[in-house]
Amino acid sequence: MATAVMTTLDPNSRSAARGMSDLTIRNLFIIPTIVFLIVFNIFPLIYSLGYSFTDFRASSPAAANFVGLQNYRELLNDPFIWSNFAITAKYVIVSVVGQVIVGFGVALLLNRDIPLKGLLTTLLLLPMMLSMAVVGLFWKLLYDPSFGIINYTLGLGSFEWLSNPDMALYAVAITDIWMWSPFVMLLSLAGLSAVPKHLYEAAAIDRAGSFYTFFRITLPLVAPILMIAVIFRTMEAFKTFDLAYILTSQPTTEVISIRLYKMAFQEWQTGRSCALAYIVLIMILAITNIYVKYLNKVKER
């Protein structure tokens, strides 16, 4: 059937009048995309895999020497890199959990008939429409210990959010939660509005309590879409760069992408940074796979 669709042409269609078959049209649409993907994604991906086994430096005219697994071995034995991974993991957990709690919570509040609901939803979406760099710059001002509005409002005196090594990562995560909770909220709202009303009516008739209704009806039915939000946010948080880079330069906020950037574009260790990029890629793929498996399980239920 599929081939029939591709090869036959409705004689009355405009394409037929121009003398183009469906196959030609399909190719016209698909080939540029495939070429684009190969040139800008697949080719660099494979090329950088090659570099990751060499001591190549883009800043030097010297030819690249094959060094086998040396880059990977040294990276995985480097305590600084492991501490970068630990920081990234902590950041991902704090930031994604925070976003899910805040985003889903706000979605629950908005999922009822309230006045100006549309306007409220739109206003709540504003943070995620801003540029990361802009958000970083103005949160830096908000966190300022001398004149920042956060300390002023909370009465914290000159509490150092960004200079305190133990607090800085949480400060970055709070900013990320502020920015991206609306995204989780949006997806949760879509999920919540798709829950059939008759289920709630049935629960009400059976005199089910609100906790019971939430855990037995709302959460299971919204879970698949919430999982998608979590997958997206985890991948993004794992790759986070701009916010942490702009807000602070504490070693306790040096997430793996900042280390990767420094290695590739300040130290110009091109070969080694390719290897690190591959390690990060494999980790993201593994985590995403676990999530996807879980998502499928949730869907089956």
Add this chain to the structure above:
Amino acid sequence: MRKTMTSMLAGIGLVLACGTSVYAQDKELTIFWAEWDPANYLQELVNLYEAETGVKVTVETTPWSDFQTKAFTEFNAKGSAYDMVVGDSQWIGAASEAGHYVDLTDFFNKNNLKEVMAPATVKYYAEYPSDSGKYWSIPAEGDAVGWSYRKDWFEDPKEKEAFKAKYGYDLDVPKDFKALRDIAEFFYRPDEKRYGVAIYTDNSYDALVMGVENAIFSFGGELGDYASYKVDGIINSEQNVKALEAYKELYSFTPPGWAKSFFIEDNQAITENLAAMSMNYFAFFPALINEASNPNAKVTGFFANPPGPNGDQFAALGGQGISVISYSNNKEEAMKFLEWFIKEDTQKKWAELGGYTASAKVLESPEFQNATPYNKAFYETMFKVKDFWATPEYAELLIQMNQRVYPYITGNQGTAKEVLDSLAADWNATFKKYNRVK
């Protein structure tokens, strides 16, 4: 339809032809530098060159934080976007070994620049490897770290009396690092929102390292032997341990949130009444004597980096030399520009505009030394400066130093001795990796 297409193509062709012919007539040069006041002064200077020769010169800038990345990305791609670059002093090894800079040795010798320019600027901005007699840049913007302070706070009779009672000597411009520490402690009053000192702590490029270098060099220490790459026993020497401890102690007298501060924050410490003393490059001092940018301009004074406990007095070098980029299409034109740039008149004009000339004659002249309240301190400092490693792998060395030193200074992690021992091991491993040592 076809007619329209033909005439459109002809039109485009005509525009292109006109465009290229205009382009070919006008010679243009582009100089790449970081975004700061001296780059604006340089633009004013090169406008004079255009008036004289008709060759338009543009100074293109980018923020300091990505100056290095942008420059080296362009070099590595062998791009011809820039004809010259006013590159940082520690780039010289990386850029010359990779062939990004044109060898200026002949030009240097022909014009006897070794005598014309101040010795430290020739050593650190132009020559690589050390003492090789090979030159890659023309010293353009001399710079070093100095200090500004609040004269009104220092001269207040009540403060003077209280200081003398507490420390047993007069409150004045610090004579050594010990006095610097005492004054910083004396003025550290969080309740009054007044703090002792503003120092460099930003670890994203070389700010923190430059700050620490000020202490290390004045305490009589060194970073290593630049000729043999020996670091053991030098970077982790007794003097350096003491110097690092002294710098850490200064950090405890800084304003709150002072863990990512560089030149902007350090000048703000003076303009916003935050600190009694502030470390900064001389290049940023013009803003402090300008009442438009500093309400305390009239009561701001300046001094050179004070000596350490043994009387050694040095300062960390900043500043840049101007180099011709190998991939430029206008190398000949660029060399002509450099010939104009090194003339004594041009250097005089450069100093008048606010640039820090490296020309020894201009530096020594009374006009220069009396032109601003800090020029004399600058002149004195330029003869006792030292710099970071200039080897091609300097960026790795810099990041390793940041990784070790920053958590100690701002986060109380480890002891100075442990930090410097680990740093010596890191640097040794890096030098081994690049076959500098066996």
